[in-house]
Amino acid sequence: MTLITNSSPFYKNILSTEFYQSKDTLSLARALLGKEIFHETAEGILSGIIVETEAYLQNDKACHAYKGLTARNAPMFGTAGTSYIYFIYGVHHCFNIVSGPDGLGEAILIRALEPKTGLDQMKKNRSKESLKDLCSGPGKLVQAMAIDKNFNGHSLTEPPLFLKQTMKEFEIIETTRVGIGKGKDEHLPYRFYIKGNKFISKP
């Protein structure tokens, strides 16, 4: 295993707290597209580029924080740029990036990644061979990237789990969110993805 020190070029271009705090949640959901998530694990480095996001705002009925602070959603009220991870359907975890000022319960769900680094390890984690099956959904990417609930509340400006700038260029498609029930603000156009990218969870 390669030893990486804090002065390594590998840590250049890590997105700072200022990046997350300088935007409202909808703007950040767009800005996160094209950024690359890295996870340093014992089995090596895993990474993927964010190709699909969904925003959840405080005054939005589908938001976990809509009814206020609880034990589960507490990280959503913390500092922008920390992670919020929850368990859903008794089966899957979902990975979110907290947004908005402290005390406001907003976050962005990461719905899909384009796998980049550590492809063999991701295939093992997922028991799938096709690249399209590795990260094309919120539950899938958490499994592929070996993210677990211990990262709930982790600052994404620090290893071993962090985001970096990339040079990617693309067009953004805006549409409605996935899996939102009736009467829960399901019509809001809070889902964003990279036009033409084949690694999104659905068109």
Next chain:
DNA sequence: GTAGGGATAATCT
């Protein structure tokens, strides 16, 4: 290739 439904448990009422 697509549609339908079951799995499964933390969280909140």
Next chain:
DNA sequence: GATTATCCCTACG
């Protein structure tokens, strides 16, 4: 006791 920001397998064209 109901609900849930999902995934995967099976059945059928």
